Amino acid sequence: MLNLQPPSPRDSPPPFTGLLAEICADAAALRSRRRDALFGPPLLPASALDGVDAAAGPLWLRLDVAPETLPAAAPGLARIEVDCPLDQLDDALALAQGDPHPLPARLAIRVDPGAAGRGWAAESAERIAAAGAHPVLASGLGADAVADFLAVLAHSDAGFVAHASTGEEVVAILAATVAALRGDDIPAAFAAADPAPVAALSAAAAGAVREVLLAIAVPDAAAVEQHLHARGITAHLGGA
Incomplete structure (x- = not known):
């Protein structure tokens, strides 16, 4: 069982507070x-920032414009995400370290492996974390790639963010992260997508998961919220 930190103070927020990030197309x-x-x-x-009030932050910003074109009055940023083909990872790592333009928030890098073979997920995650950025676990990856990714991030203090298309995929990511921290079978946990081990986590264990898994971006926020609530994972947060 996860037992990686002392019990949380009584006034700490529930550990899955702020887990999900709703994907918004525009202002x-x-x-x-x-x-x-x-x-x-x-x-x-980032291209949708026009019309967004400066007090609307914090935001998780997807960089689809040149970094130097970001408005000076942008809302507070939690992180900035960039999509990166595997063969251009060096350029993204340079951007994470302020070359050629410093960013106003920590970079998160989502890698497109193209036709890369087994091992790309572990190697890229390790390099991204070493550069001081957040690796991004993309939606739709196979169990082996997810396992390679999490095997690196479970032992790093970089933290990662993820994308998921459905509530089932959110559960699979959570279950696989728990398995990675426990040293269990990560591919099996991801493929099974069993909500029970996640719902049964103690507050301290769930908090340990959140130290590694910072947030999950989802397109249908209401459906995912209902799915997690119905399976007891976030019932203590209300809603749904």
Whole structure:
């Protein structure tokens, strides 16, 4: 069982507070986003910042414009995410370290492996974490790639963020992260997507998971919230 830290103080927020990030296409979607305790900074394209109030932050920003074009009055940023083909990872790592332009928030790098063979997920995650950025666990990866990724991040203090298309995939990511921290079979935990071990975590164990898994971006926030609530994972947060 996870037992990686002392019990949390009584006034600490529940450990899955702010776990989900609603993906918002534009400023209008941002204004109507869900604001329950389960949700943290939403994910918004940088190109949609026009019309966003400077007090709307914090935001998880997806960099789809040149970094130097980010407005000086952008809302507070939790992180900035960039998509990166595997063969351009060196350029993304340089950006994470302020070359050619310092970023106003920590970079998160989502790698597209293309036709790369087994091992790309572990290698890229290790390099991204070493550069001081957050590796991004993309949606739709196979169990082996997820296991390689988590085997690195479970023993790193970098933390990672993830994308998921459904509530089932959110459960699979949580279950696989628990397995990685416990030293269990990560591919089996990811493939089974069993919510029971996640729902049964103590507050301290769930807090240890959150030290590694910082947030999960989802496109259908209401459906994912309902899915997690129905399976007892976030029932203590209310909502759904």
